[in-house]
Amino acid sequence: MKKILLLTGLSLFVWGCNNLEVIEDLSDDQYKFINQDSSAVNFPEKYKGKIVVMGFIFTNCPDICPLTTNNMRLIQERVKEEGIENVQFVSLSFDPDFDTPAILKKYAELRSLDLSNWEFLTGDIDDIHSLLKTVQVFAVKGDSSVTPKGNVIQYYIHTDRIALIDQESVIRKNHFGSKANIEEIVDGIKSLD
Amino acid sequence: MKSFKPIFILLIASSITFYSCGQNEGDSKEVPKEEIIQKELPAGISVSDVWIRPGGEGMNTGAFCVITNNSETPDTLIGASSDLAELIEVHETYETESGQMGMRHVPAIPVEANGTLELKPGSYHVMFIQLLKDVTVGTEHSFTLNFKNGGAVELTGIVKDMPGMGMKKQGKMKE
Numbered sequence: 215m216k217k218i219l220l221l222t223g224l225s226l227f228v229w230g231c232n233n234l235e236v237i238e239d240l241s242d243d244q245y246k247f248i249n250q251d252s253s254a255v256n257f258p259e260k261y262k263g264k265i266v267v268m269g270f271i272f273t274n275c276p277d278i279c280p281l282t283t284n285n286m287r288l289i290q291e292r293v294k295e296e297g298i299e300n301v302q303f304v305s306l307s308f309d310p311d312f313d314t315p316a317i318l319k320k321y322a323e324l325r326s327l328d329l330s331n332w333e334f335l336t337g338d339i340d341d342i343h344s345l346l347k348t349v350q351v352f353a354v355k356g357d358s359s360v361t362p363k364g365n366v367i368q369y370y371i372h373t374d375r376i377a378l379i380d381q382e383s384v385i386r387k388n389h390f391g392s393k394a395n396i397e398e399i400v401d402g403i404k405s406l407d
Numbered sequence: 408m409k410s411f412k413p414i415f416i417l418l419i420a421s422s423i424t425f426y427s428c429g430q431n432e433g434d435s436k437e438v439p440k441e442e443i444i445q446k447e448l449p450a451g452i453s454v455s456d457v458w459i460r461p462g463g464e465g466m467n468t469g470a471f472c473v474i475t476n477n478s479e480t481p482d483t484l485i486g487a488s489s490d491l492a493e494l495i496e497v498h499e500t501y502e503t504e505s506g507q508m509g510m511r512h513v514p515a516i517p518v519e520a521n522g523t524l525e526l527k528p529g530s531y532h533v534m535f536i537q538l539l540k541d542v543t544v545g546t547e548h549s550f551t552l553n554f555k556n557g558g559a560v561e562l563t564g565i566v567k568d569m570p571g572m573g574m575k576k577q578g579k580m581k582e
C-alpha cells in the first residue's frame with residue numbers, strides 16, 4: 215500500500231503539469247507493424263516525441279469502428295485548428311487477416327482522411343495481440359456471416375477505445391472510441407503539448 | 408371518439424407520408440371508413456432519413472433509417488435485400504456486460520403499431536456484406552427492407568460518414 219502511495223505521489227510529481235494519469239509505459243516495447251503503404255513501422259519508436267492518438271479498429275465493422283475513425287478525424291481537425299503540430303494519429307487493425315495495407319488504404323480513401331499525420335497499421339497477428347494485451351484492448355472473434363458463395367466474414371467483440379499516448383510513449387488516458395468526447399481529448403492533447 | 412382518433416392519426420400520417428403531392432385525403436368526414444382502411448393497409452410502413460456509410464468493393468458497410476409503422480397492426484422487419492452486396496442482413500450493435508462492443512445478425516425486429524423503429528449508429532443497421540462495388544460519399548443507392556405485413560419497401564439513401572453531414576462539409580460536426 216505504501217508503495218502504491220509512493221508511486222502515485224511520484225507520478226503526480228513527474229507529471230505534475232497536467233492531470234493525466236500514467237496508464238502504461240510502452241517506451242521499452244517494440245512492435246513491428248506495417249502501414250497502409252506497406253512500409254514497416256516500429257511501434258512506438260517511430261512516434262517518439264509526438265503525442266499519439268490511437269484507435270483500435272477492424273474495417274469489416276460497419277458501425278462502431280467508423281464512429282471511432284470519424285471521431286479521430288474530428289480530433290485531427292480540432293488539433294489543426296488549435297495549431298498543435300506534433301500529434302500523430304494511428305489506427306491499428308486487430309483483424310490483419312482481412313485488413314491488408316491495401317484494404318486500410320482504401321478505408322481511409324473512402325473517407326477522404328488526411329493521412330499527412332495519420333497511419334493505419336496492420337501486421338502479424340502475434341505482434342498485434344501482444345500490443346493489445348499490453349494496452350488491455352480486448353478483441354476476440356464473435357459472430358460471422360456466410361455469403362451465398364460460402365465466404366465467411368468474421369466480426370469481432372472488441373474494446374471501444376481511443377488511447378492518448380504522450381511524447382515518451384506512455385499511455386496517459388483511455389477514452390471510448392465511438393462515444394469519444396472530442397473536446398476532452400483535445401484538452402488532453404493540449405495539456406501534453 | 409375512441410374509434411375515430413386512431414383512424415384520424417392514421418389519416419394524418421398517411422397524408423403526410425404518401426399523399427403529400429396533392430391527392431386530397433385530408434377530410435376524414437367525407438371518406439367512408441372502409442375506404443380509408445383499404446387505402447392504408449398496403450402502405451402501412453414509411454421510411455425516412457435513409458443514409459449509408461461509405462464502403463469499398465469487397466468490404467462491408469452499414470445503412471441507417473427511420474421506419475414508421477402508420478398502421479394499427481404491429482409489423483416486423485424480417486430482412487433486407489439489394490444487389491449492392493453479396494449478402495444483406497439486419498444487424499444489431501450490442502455491448503457486452505464487460506463493456507465490449509459486438510455485432511450480430513437479428514432475423515426479426517418488431518415495429519409497433521403506430522410506432523417507429525430507428526436504425527441508428529450504435530444500434531440496429533442494415534449490413535451490406537461484401538459490397539459488389541464502391542459506395543462513395545455523395546452517391547445514392549437503393550435497397551429494400553422486407554416486412555412481415557408491409558412487404559417490400561424500396562429505399563434510396565445517400566452515402567455519408569455521419570448523419571447530418573453534408574456532402575461537402577463532411578467531417579465538420581460542430582456548429
Ligand SMILES: [Cu+2]
Nearest residue numbers: 276498510534
Ligand atoms: Cu453489422
